[in-house]
Each structure stands twice: as structure tokens, then as C-alpha cells.
Amino acid sequence: MLDQIPGKEKVYLSADIVSPADDPSEFIEDAYTPEFLNSIKMSGIPNHELALKVGAPVMCMRNIDQKAGLCNGTRLQITQMGVIEAKIIFGGKVGTVCAIPRMVISPSDNKMPFKLNRRQFPISVCFGMTINKTQGQTLSKVGLYLKKLVFFHGQLYVVVSRVTNKKGLKVLCCDNDENYTNKTTNVVYKEVLHRL
Numbered sequence: 001m002l003d004q005i006p007g008k009e010k011v012y013l014s015a016d017i018v019s020p021a022d023d024p025s026e027f028i029e030d031a032y033t034p035e036f037l038n039s040i041k042m043s044g045i046p047n048h049e050l051a052l053k054v055g056a057p058v059m060c061m062r063n064i065d066q067k068a069g070l071c072n073g074t075r076l077q078i079t080q081m082g083v084i085e086a087k088i089i090f091g092g093k094v095g096t097v098c099a100i101p102r103m104v105i106s107p108s109d110n111k112m113p114f115k116l117n118r119r120q121f122p123i124s125v126c127f128g129m130t131i132n133k134t135q136g137q138t139l140s141k142v143g144l145y146l147k148k149l150v151f152f153h154g155q156l157y158v159v160v161s162r163v164t165n166k167k168g169l170k171v172l173c174c175d176n177d178e179n180y181t182n183k184t185t186n187v188v189y190k191e192v193l194h195r196l
């Protein structure tokens with residue numbers, strides 16, 4: 001998708017370091033080569049390589065400056081590279097241009113025998129997003145791809161209720177055999193509603 005945007009692409013690389021987890025006796029620093037650390041992809045932290053172009057849509061992955069509107073989930077559009085600047089394209093601060101700083105980000109997953117500290121811009125290119133990231137947003141157009149059934153209580157309602165007009169909603173559903181279908185199930189756990 002990024003190739004469809006005119007202009008020159010720039011790739012920003014992270015600086016990755018490790019520190020021992022809870023038990024330093026199990027920590028072997030030489031085992032964590034830069035290539036290994038750079039290859040780690042985890043939810044909640046930006047990738048080692050961040051390819052951007054002016055005009056690319058991105059999503060903020062951290063709360064940077066709530067007063068300026070730079071919160072986790074804020075959608076922006078890149079306006080300048082080098083020192084990255086982006087214009088907010090959703091929410092109460094639409095049109096505000098903000099500088100995006102590099103930050104040291106660590107995953108919250110503590111199953112690894114070390115703590116990864118990745119210094120990178122806390123953004124990710126965002127041509128699409130998960131249902132959970134759409135919560136609280138109002139969108140004029142929503143394309144929903146349901147390769148599998150929605151399986152959490154109320155998830156289908158959340159995403160369908162984000163669009164301002166039913167003409168702006170397009171849904172592509174697949175059944176369990178991955179054949180296209182024109183129906184899906186809105187999962188509702190009645191026991192959740194029992195005591196309301």
C-alpha cells in the first residue's frame with residue numbers, strides 16, 4: 001500500500017538493547033545479537049524497520065501528549081520526514097501538526113528472559129486497524145473483513161456502530177470453510193446481560 005503513495009520512501013531503524021529480566025543468572029548477553037533483537041516483532045512495540053512517506057497514514061502507539069491529542073490509537077498523516085511531523089486526522093484536534101519523538105519502548109510481555117528496550121518512533125503505518133482500535137472513533141467509511149466469525153461479546157456491534165452512515169459500511173464475510181457469505185453471527189453472551 002505504501003508503494004501506491006507518490007514520493008520517496010524513508011526507512012527509520014530502531015536501536016535495540018537488552019537488560020536482564022528478574023533473574024540475572026539466566027541472562028547471557030552474547031546470545032542476543034543485534035540481528036536477533038531487530039527481528040523481534042511484538043504487539044505494542046513498533047517494528048525495527050519503519051518505512052514512511054509523506055502522506056502515509058499512521059497510528060500512534062503510545063500516549064505521548066494527551067493535551068496535544070497524541071494518544072494511543074490517534075490516527076495521523078505524515079507531513080514531514082527527517083524530524084517526523086504528522087497531522088492529526090481524527091478526533092478533537094484534527095488538523096493539528098505534531099512532532100513525533102523517538103522513544104524507548106519496552107514490551108509489557110514478561111515471558112522473555114530479558115527486557116527489550118527499543119528506541120523507535122511510537123507509530124505504525126495504518127491502512128487498517130483492529131476492531132478494538134476503532135472503539136471511540138467515528139468514521140465515514142468502514143470496510144470490515146471478517147475472515148473468521150467475530151467471537152467476543154458485542155465486537156460486531158462496536159465496529160458497525162463506528163460508521164456514520166450505512167452507505168459507508170462494506171462487509172466481506174467468510175464462513176468456516178473460508179467461502180464468501182452474506183451473513184455472520186453477532187455473538188452475545190446472555191449471561192453478561194443477566195443482571196443488568
